[in-house]
Amino acid sequence: MKLLLGLLLFFITISCSNPIVYKPNSSFTFLIKNTKQNKNDTLILFVTNDSWNVFQIKCIWRYSPIIDSLGSKTNITEMTGIVDKNYSFPFNIFFPSQIWLHPPRNVYLRMTELVPFPKIIFPIEQGQIIPWSLTPKSGWGEFEGITIIGEIKIIDRILFNNPVFSDLCWVLEAHAESVIGSYKSKYYFHEKYGFVYLFYDFNDFQVELSLIDAKISE
Numbered sequence: 054m055k056l057l058l059g060l061l062l063f064f065i066t067i068s069c070s071n072p073i074v075y076k077p078n079s080s081f082t083f084l085i086k087n088t089k090q091n092k093n094d095t096l097i098l099f100v101t102n103d104s105w106n107v108f109q110i111k112c113i114w115r116y117s118p119i120i121d122s123l124g125s126k127t128n129i130t131e132m133t134g135i136v137d138k139n140y141s142f143p144f145n146i147f148f149p150s151q152i153w154l155h156p157p158r159n160v161y162l163r164m165t166e167l168v169p170f171p172k173i174i175f176p177i178e179q180g181q182i183i184p185w186s187l188t189p190k191s192g193w194g195e196f197e198g199i200t201i202i203g204e205i206k207i208i209d210r211i212l213f214n215n216p217v218f219s220d221l222c223w224v225l226e227a228h229a230e231s232v233i234g235s236y237k238s239k240y241y242f243h244e245k246y247g248f249v250y251l252f253y254d255f256n257d258f259q260v261e262l263s264l265i266d267a268k269i270s271e
Contacts, residue, residue: 072137073152074247074269075110077102081247082266085117087161089258096157096262100135100270109134114157131159139175150175152247157262164255166196168238169205169227171248177223181207185229196233203229205240213241215249216265222249245269 077100085094094117105111116129133155140148153172156165169185183205189196209224222241229236234256241250249264 071139072110073139073150074245075100075112075135075137075152075154076270077110078270080266080268081264083251083262084265086261086263087258088260089161095265098154098157105132105134109136112154114159116157116159119160129159131157133158152242154248156251161258162253162260164236165238165253166193167201167231167233168229168236168253169203171225171240171242171251172205173207173223173225173242177207177242179207179210185227199231199233201229201231203227211241213243213250215263217246217249217267218243 079100081098083096083098085096087094096117097115099113099115101111101113103111112133112135114131114133116131119127119129135152135154137152138148139150151172151174153170156162156170158166166187166189169183169187172183172185174181174183185201185203185205187201188198189201191197205225205227207223208226210221211224213220213222220243222243225240225242227238227240236256237254239250239252240248243249246264246267246269251262253260
C-alpha cells in the first residue's frame with residue numbers, strides 16, 4: 054500500500070505540474086555587489102532539461118572566472134536544484150504550487166546556506182509567513198549537522214526597476230539563527246522572472262544580487 058501511494062505521489066508530482074518561471078533552457082544573469090571587494094561579478098543561473106533529486110529541476114550556477122596573481126583562470130560552476138511546481142485544480146488542494154531555489158553557495162556566497170532559501174507559495178499574500186528549517190548534511194564542512202531555524206515573511210509589493218523590466222515585485226524578508234550566528238536576507242519576486250533581487254546581510258559583510266538579463270524559454 055505504501056509503495057502504491059508513493060508511486061501515485063511520484064506520478065502526480067512529475068506529471069501534473071509545469072514550471073511557472075524556471076523553464077528548461079532558460080537563463081538568468083545577476084550582477085553581484087559584495088562589500089568585501091571593490092569589483093562587481095556576474096553570476097548566471099542556467100536551467101537544464103534534467104531532474105535533480107527526482108522532484109527538482111537541475112540548474113547550474115556559473116560564476117565569474119577567478120584569476121590569480123599569475124593570470125591563471127579558474128571557472129567555477131555549481132550544480133543544484135529548483136522546485137517550481139504549478140498544480141491546477143484539484144491537485145492544488147493537496148499539493149501547493151510553489152517556487153524555491155537553492156541559492157548560489159560557493160566562494161563568498163557559501164553563507165547563504167545559513168538563511169532561508171528564496172521561496173514563495175501560491176497564492177501569494179502580504180503577511181504570509183513561511184517557516185524554515187534546514188540541517189546541512191555531508192559535504193558542508195563546518196555547517197554539517199547544524200540546525201538552522203527561521204522564517205520568510207512577505208512584507209510588501211513594490212515597483213522594481215532593472216535592465217530587464219519595470220514592474221511590481223513581492224518583497225520577502227527572511228532571517229534565521231543557528232549556533233554559527235543570526236543572519237538576514239531580502240528577496241524580490243516577480244511572477245514572470247522569478248527571484249530578481251537577493252540581498253544577504255552576514256553582519257560582517259553584505260552581498261547583493263540583481264537581475265540584469267533574462268532569457269526565458271517558452
